[in-house]
Amino acid sequence: MSDLPSVIRTTGIEAGYGRVQVLWGAGLDVRARESVVLLGANGAGKTTLLKVIVGLLPAWGGAVWLDPDDVTTWRTDKRVRRGMAYMSEIGVFPGLSINENLRVGGQFIEKTTLKRRMEELYSDFPDLAHRRGTLAGSLSGGQRKMLGIAKALASSPRLLIMDEPSAGLSPLFVGQVIEVLGRFREAGLAMLIAEQNIAFLDLADRVFTMDGGRIRFEGSVAELEADDGLHRTYFGLA
Incomplete structure (x- = not known):
């Protein structure tokens, strides 16, 4: 390498x-x-x-x-x-839903591309797919971390x-x-x-x-x- x-x-x-x-x-x-x-x-x-x-x-x-x-x-x-994408220790916005967090993560890419990317991420993270409207702050620690990763990946870095x-x-x-x-x-x-x-x-x-x-x-x-x-x-x- x-x-x-x-x-x-x-x-x-x-x-x-x-x-x-x-x-x-x-x-x-x-x-x-x-x-x-x-x-x-x-x-x-x-x-x-x-x-x-x-x-x-x-x-x-x-x-x-x-x-x-x-x-x-x-x-x-x-x-x-x-x-470049960055995930801090917190990783998510607790007051936003799962869907909204992903949109923030992909805010710099074209809307149609972001929509497709979000569906790909929901496929990669099925536990999040079933709770798209749930506030991030109500998730367990492990679920928040998974959302943080998905949010960082929303822009396809x-x-x-x-x-x-x-x-x-x-x-x-x-x-x-x-x-x-x-x-x-x-x-x-x-x-x-x-x-x-x-x-x-x-x-x-x-x-x-x-x-x-x-x-x-x-x-x-x-x-x-x-x-x-x-x-x-x-x-x-x-």
Whole structure:
């Protein structure tokens, strides 16, 4: 897969909040049809890096490249129109129905195309299809997570970026989320998943680890497991 072009690439990203710097020269990339897991504990800087990538937080230094274009200063909506989708920990609008959430997710594509795409997603997520008018806030945690994934996929993105998809889920629902994402991975969707739950390494073609706002490791899951220090850090309680 190393010969495939990068869908997204960041180099030397520095960013933070107010006067507090969080990221220090962070760089990673996701190639076409590749699933990358960004592994790190809470406070490592994962969410901050994702926000820079999608344009929700300005970069103080470094660059974000989407395909051949430097998109570092692009607005979020322009990045979404170019094929990027982002799912935060919350993932949905609780006060909107399932149907309305999907429409928000696909707001930048043509209406007829969106209607067809929504029917495809209801086929992929049959539990949602039976409750189209139900408010997202009334769904179970697992159902909300599935809706969040479907909402992010409504625009038929080339790259799905996810922040802590395991957040708030039981191990059973974590397994279901991994199973669903695995199907889209097999279909060729490029994914960048920020997680602290090592169960998501089942989806990873490559892994980056983050600590203290810096990328500390890049490699395969096997290489991560083979490193004694990293193994103790991430697999010690497994």
